[in-house]
Amino acid sequence: xxxxxxxxxxxxxxxxxxxxxxxxxxxxxxxxxxxxxxxxxxxxxxxxxxxxxxxxxxxxxxxxxxxxxxxxxxxxxxxxxxxxxxxxxxxxxxxxxxxxxxxxxxxxxxxxxxxxxxxxxxxxxxxxxxxxxxxxxxxxxxxxxxxxxxxxxxxxxxxxxxxxxxxxxxxxxxxxxxxxxxxxxxxxxxxxxxxxxxxxxxxxxxxxxxxxxxxxxxxxxxxxxxxxxxxxxxxxxxxxxxxxxxxxxxxxxxxxx
Amino acid sequence: xxxxxxxxxxxxxxxxxxxxxxxxxxxxxxxxxxxxxxxxxxxxxxxxxxxxxxxxxxxxxxxxxxxxxxxxxxxxxxxxxxxxxxxxxxxxxxxxxxxxxxxxxxxxxxxxxxxxxxxxxxxxxxxxxxxxxxxxxxxxxxxxxxxxxxxxxxxxxxxxxxxxxxxxxxxxxxxxxxxxxxxxxxxxxxxxxxxxxxxxxxxxxxxxxxxxxxxxxxxxxxxxxxxxxxxxxxxxxxxxxxxxxxxx
Ligand SMILES: Nc1ncnc2c1ncn2[C@@H]1O[C@H](COP(=O)(O)OP(=O)(O)O)[C@@H](O)[C@H]1O
Ligand SMILES: [Mg+2]
Numbered sequence: 001x002x003x004x005x006x007x008x009x010x011x012x013x014x015x016x017x018x019x020x021x022x023x024x025x026x027x028x029x030x031x032x033x034x035x036x037x038x039x040x041x042x043x044x045x046x047x048x049x050x051x052x053x054x055x056x057x058x059x060x061x062x063x064x065x066x067x068x069x070x071x072x073x074x075x076x077x078x079x080x081x082x083x084x085x086x087x088x089x090x091x092x093x094x095x096x097x098x099x100x101x102x103x104x105x106x107x108x109x110x111x112x113x114x115x116x117x118x119x120x121x122x123x124x125x126x127x128x129x130x131x132x133x134x135x136x137x138x139x140x141x142x143x144x145x146x147x148x149x150x151x152x153x154x155x156x157x158x159x160x161x162x163x164x165x166x167x168x169x170x171x172x173x174x175x176x177x178x179x180x181x182x183x184x185x186x187x188x189x190x191x192x193x194x195x196x197x198x199x200x201x202x203x204x205x206x207x208x209x210x211x212x213x214x215x216x217x218x219x220x221x222x223x224x225x226x227x228x229x230x231x232x233x234x235x236x237x238x239x240x241x242x243x244x245x246x247x248x249x250x251x252x253x254x255x256x257x
Numbered sequence: 258x259x260x261x262x263x264x265x266x267x268x269x270x271x272x273x274x275x276x277x278x279x280x281x282x283x284x285x286x287x288x289x290x291x292x293x294x295x296x297x298x299x300x301x302x303x304x305x306x307x308x309x310x311x312x313x314x315x316x317x318x319x320x321x322x323x324x325x326x327x328x329x330x331x332x333x334x335x336x337x338x339x340x341x342x343x344x345x346x347x348x349x350x351x352x353x354x355x356x357x358x359x360x361x362x363x364x365x366x367x368x369x370x371x372x373x374x375x376x377x378x379x380x381x382x383x384x385x386x387x388x389x390x391x392x393x394x395x396x397x398x399x400x401x402x403x404x405x406x407x408x409x410x411x412x413x414x415x416x417x418x419x420x421x422x423x424x425x426x427x428x429x430x431x432x433x434x435x436x437x438x439x440x441x442x443x444x445x446x447x448x449x450x451x452x453x454x455x456x457x458x459x460x461x462x463x464x465x466x467x468x469x470x471x472x473x474x475x476x477x478x479x480x481x482x483x484x485x486x487x488x489x490x491x492x493x494x495x496x497x498x499x500x501x502x503x504x505x
Binding site: 036038121124125126128129130131132133134135 | 302305306307327328331332334335336338339340342343344345355356359360361406
């Protein structure tokens, strides 16, 4: 009985959290549409979330693209299909690995820092101070971050896709004996516009999830340094899980037809 | 001007405010004293709407503080937070003139900066502090920047939450005198929270003592020493002996 009660309690807690996060997302959307809009904070976040994430995105995707080429070559050799390396690297990076890797790296890098920053602001009464200075924390903190992520994470995903393909290209042409021109030609011929659009769409959704989770857990942080730590941990965990779940759903929506 | 009637607030089983009745007339300096954790900060946060009371009414100028235009309401207030609550990503002058750079009171950047420097001078800080970040300042300087921010838009009502806590006696004296001067020259209505008796004697017109979730005693500062309330007497004397338990 106590096991069932525990499962029930955990399920209820999860549903309650999903409900609160949904409400938070709705509030964010309603604040996007109503002035004032803080351009300076928005521009800063474009830089923070986008530009400064480029090295991490580049490094993770180039290594993954290279490893993918090695695996496909070795796996393909079992049934004499080594030649598919360019096509599978392209589709694997663009449809799945590019957006997922970028999403997870953003969760690690951006969600955590947003949550820690906002939670610290809450603990040190800076959120209260914002309110008393007639500035809504949702407008000043959440909206710029979520909008910046919505715009910039698809771009990062595009960059990640390209660098991932480049990783595969380098490995295939330098160590596996592929012809450079033919590799690029195969990649370009095989990829469809819908593959690329689905990749960018996933990036946009993952970006919004990452920024929203950082803001939500930051603003709902408990008290003291422990509260900040717990909020940061919970935000990254929630962002990573939601990104992977959303990826599964989006893949189903885009490619099951 | 500010009137609280039977205001209650609990956090779970922790009944912090159990029915607060308090009136702060226009232009007066009310000082609220009481032990740590008795709910002094929650009390002023309720007036500002940062905390929603479970019961009771709060009126400002006879109007319910929870109704009407929030921005217009908050524009009348200045608040010095217990820990300063300076925005650590912004330089000092932008902290001070935060309200003057956005929203209804927005003015050109140059003007906002000039006002910030003027307010910093008012609290005894040199103009070269303006471009530093809050984290580079000492505790006393941060408190003064918080003070400058609280008075930047010349508010009608100012709240000071423990303005001298954590400062050395000399700096405390400086801050106390500053608050008294500002209150007198601006003619503002103020509420100051403190457990520093020297602050009470410098700043207060009236004193209210918060204990056990209610206003235990209230009256003019001059009557504080002769009052025969045992709680107040114990607090004023700083004695371990008396009705207030020292283990809380
Ligand atoms: N957000 C909160 N959640 C739970 N308890 C709180 C919260 N804020 C304050 N409290 C509790 O309310 C009581 C009064 O707090 P406060 O008003 O900050 O005291 P003080 O008189 O020292 O300013 C304390 O016991 C504190 O633990
Ligand atoms: Mg307090």
